[in-house]
Amino acid sequence: KILVVATGNPGKLREMQAYLAHSGWELTLKPAELEIEETGETFAANACLKASQIAQATGQWAIADDSGLAVDALNGAPGVYSARYGNSDSDRIARLLRELGNTDNRQAQFVCAVAIARPDGTIALESEGLCRGEILHAPCGEGGFGYDPIFYVPEKQLTFAQMSRELKGSISHRGKALKALIPQLETLNI
Numbered sequence: 001k002i003l004v005v006a007t008g009n010p011g012k013l014r015e016m017q018a019y020l021a022h023s024g025w026e027l028t029l030k031p032a033e034l035e036i037e038e039t040g041e042t043f044a045a046n047a048c049l050k051a052s053q054i055a056q057a058t059g060q061w062a063i064a065d066d067s068g069l070a071v072d073a074l075n076g077a078p079g080v081y082s083a084r085y086g087n088s089d090s091d092r093i094a095r096l097l098r099e100l101g102n103t104d105n106r107q108a109q110f111v112c113a114v115a116i117a118r119p120d121g122t123i124a125l126e127s128e129g130l131c132r133g134e135i136l137h138a139p140c141g142e143g144g145f146g147y148d149p150i151f152y153v154p155e156k157q158l159t160f161a162q163m164s165r166e167l168k169g170s171i172s173h174r175g176k177a178l179k180a181l182i183p184q185l186e187t188l189n190i
């Protein structure tokens with residue numbers, strides 16, 4: 001049972017592999033030359049688009065994750081445009097901190113939509129997870145990827161970048177979306 005992971009983001013791949021390690025599926029990375037343009041307006045639409053196109057291109061089952069950070073004081077930006085907010089993680093973080101400035105309201109949420117497509121490109125399963133937290137004024141922590149160093153979870157008193165992969169996975173948008181998916185994956189009966 002092979003699932004092609006429709007991502008070019010190594011941080012996502014590592015987390016997906018860890019969280020689906022006992023699902024009975026073997027995860028393999030999509031060929032690098034297959035790139036999908038994300039034209040959807042929602043996380044779910046983009047996850048379906050990526051899973052469907054990679055499944056069709058490879059003729060195998062595929063899983064995609066579309067995710068991002070929605071900041072309350074920025075009316076949900078960068079949201080589905082989180083990856084396009086800059087050319088590197090540090091550029092994206094710098095831009096977000098600049099746009100937020102000294103705003104008191106630091107509330108934000110990470111959202112993750114996951115979709116699984118059959119080899120013919122039709123969508124078999126969808127799932128979504130979210131995690132609320134606060135945007136710090138400066139990065140803190142070395143782990144994780146993307147916006148993790150500025151995303152602080154008050155309940156744990158840590159940023160995502162200060163958490164072990166296990167702890168992040170137990171509360172994160174991606175961890176929740178994939179956890180909800182596992183029982184459904186088992187019912188596929190492939």
Ligand code: ITT
Binds near residue numbers: 009069148
């Ligand atoms: P693929 O589309 O190839 O999967 P991508 O990085 O372009 O990779 P998205 O379009 O879904 O993925 O954009 C997600 C953005 O949100 C990207 O900038 C990530 O760094 C960021 N992001 C998503 N999940 C995150 C997490 O758990 N921690 C930190 N940043 C995250």
